[in-house]
Amino acid sequence: MASTPMIEARGLTKRFGSTVALNGLDLEVPAGAILGVLGPNGAGKTTAVRILTTLSLPDSGSAFVAGHDVVRDPAAVQRNIGVTAQTATLDELLTGRQNLVMIGRLNGLRRAEARVRATELLERFDLADAGDRLLKGYSGGMRRRLDLAAGLVTRPPVLFLDEPTTGLDPTSRVRMWGVIRELVGDGVTLLLTTQYLDEADELADRIVVVDHGRVIAEGTAAELKARTGGARLDITLSAASVAAPLVLERFVSGEVHVSHDGRRLRAPVETAAGLATTVVRALDQAQITVDDIDIHQPSLDDVFFALTGHPPDAAEDDEGSERSEADLAANR
Amino acid sequence: MSATTLAPDPPRRRPPRPPGLTRRLADVAVLTGRNLIHIAREPLRLSDVTIQPVLFTVLFVYIFGSGIVLPHGGSYTDYAIAGLLALNLTTSSMGTAVGLSADLGSGVIDRFRTLAMWRPAVLVGRSLSDLLTAVICAAFVAGTGLIVGWRPEGSVLSAIGAFAIFLLFSYALSWACACLGMVSESPESAQGTGLVIFFPLAFVSNALVPTQHMPAVLRFIANWNPVSAVTAAARQLFANPNPSATIHAWPMQHPVIASLIWSVALVAIFAPLATHLYRRRTTS
Numbered sequence: 001m002a003s004t005p006m007i008e009a010r011g012l013t014k015r016f017g018s019t020v021a022l023n024g025l026d027l028e029v030p031a032g033a034i035l036g037v038l039g040p041n042g043a044g045k046t047t048a049v050r051i052l053t054t055l056s057l058p059d060s061g062s063a064f065v066a067g068h069d070v071v072r073d074p075a076a077v078q079r080n081i082g083v084t085a086q087t088a089t090l091d092e093l094l095t096g097r098q099n100l101v102m103i104g105r106l107n108g109l110r111r112a113e114a115r116v117r118a119t120e121l122l123e124r125f126d127l128a129d130a131g132d133r134l135l136k137g138y139s140g141g142m143r144r145r146l147d148l149a150a151g152l153v154t155r156p157p158v159l160f161l162d163e164p165t166t167g168l169d170p171t172s173r174v175r176m177w178g179v180i181r182e183l184v185g186d187g188v189t190l191l192l193t194t195q196y197l198d199e200a201d202e203l204a205d206r207i208v209v210v211d212h213g214r215v216i217a218e219g220t221a222a223e224l225k226a227r228t229g230g231a232r233l234d235i236t237l238s239a240a241s242v243a244a245p246l247v248l249e250r251f252v253s254g255e256v257h258v259s260h261d262g263r264r265l266r267a268p269v270e271t272a273a274g275l276a277t278t279v280v281r282a283l284d285q286a287q288i289t290v291d292d293i294d295i296h297q298p299s300l301d302d303v304f305f306a307l308t309g310h311p312p313d314a315a316e317d318d319e320g321s322e323r324s325e326a327d328l329a330a331n332r
Numbered sequence: 333m334s335a336t337t338l339a340p341d342p343p344r345r346r347p348p349r350p351p352g353l354t355r356r357l358a359d360v361a362v363l364t365g366r367n368l369i370h371i372a373r374e375p376l377r378l379s380d381v382t383i384q385p386v387l388f389t390v391l392f393v394y395i396f397g398s399g400i401v402l403p404h405g406g407s408y409t410d411y412a413i414a415g416l417l418a419l420n421l422t423t424s425s426m427g428t429a430v431g432l433s434a435d436l437g438s439g440v441i442d443r444f445r446t447l448a449m450w451r452p453a454v455l456v457g458r459s460l461s462d463l464l465t466a467v468i469c470a471a472f473v474a475g476t477g478l479i480v481g482w483r484p485e486g487s488v489l490s491a492i493g494a495f496a497i498f499l500l501f502s503y504a505l506s507w508a509c510a511c512l513g514m515v516s517e518s519p520e521s522a523q524g525t526g527l528v529i530f531f532p533l534a535f536v537s538n539a540l541v542p543t544q545h546m547p548a549v550l551r552f553i554a555n556w557n558p559v560s561a562v563t564a565a566a567r568q569l570f571a572n573p574n575p576s577a578t579i580h581a582w583p584m585q586h587p588v589i590a591s592l593i594w595s596v597a598l599v600a601i602f603a604p605l606a607t608h609l610y611r612r613r614t615t616s
Binding site for chain 2: 053054055056057075078079081083085087089090091092093094098103105106107108150
């Protein structure tokens, strides 16, 4: 690496009682880069973010943000970071504007500066109309946007976003992606955690996959997808057909699996423009009727399966395991 | 995002100033202001410093007042108001424990902790906003007292001195309550524990009943109870009936000095302890 990384973690470990949250986690984010930390609930993502943002102390290992040790010099780290946590961290009884002004003031801005900045951010995040309403009345998407704005009040060079779109409806999610994409790109270093491969793919330059508190794979989204064997074609026919696998062979990149009743077919494919149309047309020409066709893009589950040979087992845990981890940390 | 074009944020060249004294004071002011906004939003939170004091004052003056004869004479109403001030300020200081506990239970403290701010400002801001609610509480008790016939006979200056002693004591107690809030699991448990501690503290005293006829053990506790010292000091300064003046226990002979010593001691012990507990509670 040519320059010192903006975020660097070496062998971080953290236990909560008998639960191992981090088990020797290593991370490195060069200045201006966006790292996606991908993993299921309970993988240790939130714990890692809490340590990097000075909210929690590691049991062992070291971490530096903007060149400052998170354990020895938390104040210097705090002056360089913006944080959007997974759980709500804003004041419900204040308006959106009051929240942003308060955060600006507590970050050392003068009152007038803080007010100007709050107005700027509210406009920028499409919250200008809601700015003077109490947070209690905000929708989930509005809260997340305000939470993100709160992390940006001081224009920090390093940003941490912990699962910025978890729990949002698809529209708010896409909108949030737009916001995040527009924010970065000029020198801001960003670490974001997510459970969704498509989200990491959308936003991050590089992705690390975390499981049981360690990094189990690292690469670009394309590299990770390649390790899963790419996309998968699923076809349901109206009636069983022996000819169908032969027709499909021309389009797929591996063996065609046929279900017992002969109606469902599955095969690995390379995604290509118009693939579904081509396949359906070819089957139609062979006088085979198609009920359903699906080209399945690899998900976190597929990446996990490819990397570990088992699905992300923490996903079977209750949904709140990352949250309870955070709660545990907060109550210590 | 639709119509708004985003000028990219230039990365800041200079990180915010590290906290000096002015920054610390500013942080305290911001957080005090935040707590006051909370009060303005939910004025019902103030019921224990407005409605309750009025209720207590009226109930005690008319119910106890009908049955209690003071050892050295004088009107029970004149006697009781100083005690009611002490009682209400003592119980209302529990608000500090409840408020801090609520903050700790929400995500807001996590947000504060990632900011380059002075960490104890959360506690100092809370103690100051609670001092303001104590002022409201004292005003309601005194106002109700004046309506039901209480008359401070001393000079204006000594009356001001009496209120100053009350507020200082209330401020000191709120630091003890801050510690309680820090070790409580929830606002409800803070409230519950607070009642168990503060009701005996407020009642085993000379606040509402002269201590002369209490059983020996209770009388001893009552005479050394800081609530008694503060109440006796106020009665002395208001020139209201003060039967404790004939008791030989040192604090009853020197109630003003005793009140000041108690208050300063409480702050000296509980402010650092609260700060320590806060750091411990918010470090994992």
